Amino acid sequence: ERKHHQTQTTCWDHPKMTELYQSLADLNNVRFSAYRTAMKIRRLQKALCLDLLDLSVAQNTFEQHKLNNNNQLLSVPDVINCLTSIYDGLEQEHKDLVNVPLCVDMCLNWLLNVYDTGRSGKIRVLSMKIGLLSLSKGHLEDKYKHLFSQVASAGDTCDPRQLGLLLHEAIQIPRQLGEVAAFGGSNIEPSVRSCFQLRCIQTVVQMTQQQQIRR
Structure with missing residues (x-):
């Protein structure tokens, strides 16, 4: 059992996960936030074993697991089923590095800590x-292409709502590591607006260039 003092919530962590969090805390003395966050994520x-x-x-x-509906809620057994498939495959290629039961427990623990802070026992497919x-x-x-494809519509297009979904899910990872403040906080709306404002500017520039070429 681990008490998160900022949110006053209680989480249950695997002993190895508790050790990992303690080792991540040792990196807090790294000065620059980008390096510090990168080292924690690595x-x-x-x-x-996700580096494999x-x-x-x-x-x-x-x-294979027919996880096509991003809004679908997965129960813990559903998540375990998917993770077991992943780690069984990794064990076949890296027998000396992958302990399937431990990896499944650790990854499940991490996913719940990041995406199920209320401990409902369910997380979304996305x-x-x-x-x-x-x-x-x-x-x-x-990696950008794969992440983008999770929220993109047919024709590889993405509207502000879809981009917002992607950024919201992605920002939860540094948030859980205590690093979200360095990346603009949990409010992703300014980032979404910025992306589409830049896109509009690029479109106007391209149209202007095309008109000049025609002349």
Whole structure:
């Protein structure tokens, strides 16, 4: 049992997860927030063995489990079922690195801490996807594409509501690590507006350039 003093909530953590959180706290003396957050996420990623999980494998697992409805609520057994598929596959390739029961317990613990702070025993499909993809192995550009595809409409388009969903789920990871203040806080609306204002400016510039070319 772990008491979170800022929110006055009580969470149940696996003993190994408690050790991990203590080791993450040791990184708080890293001066720059971007480096500090990156180091925490890297340590978390390796502890959960998600640095071994390819983006495409994660996506294929979601499809195999028919996780197509992002608003669907998954119970703990549903999450365990998906995580077991992921870690069984990783164990086959990395027998010396992956302890399936421990990895499943740790990753479940982390997902619930990030996306089920009220401990309802359920998390949304989108939450689990964003959490796992964010910590998976892959080039940054490929990771952006996979994350974007989770909320995009047909034709690879994204409106402010969809982008807001993506940013909301993504920001929960640094929030849970105590680093959200360095990235604008939990309010994602300014970031969404900024993205679409920039897009509008780019569109106007492109239209102006096309008109000049025609002349």
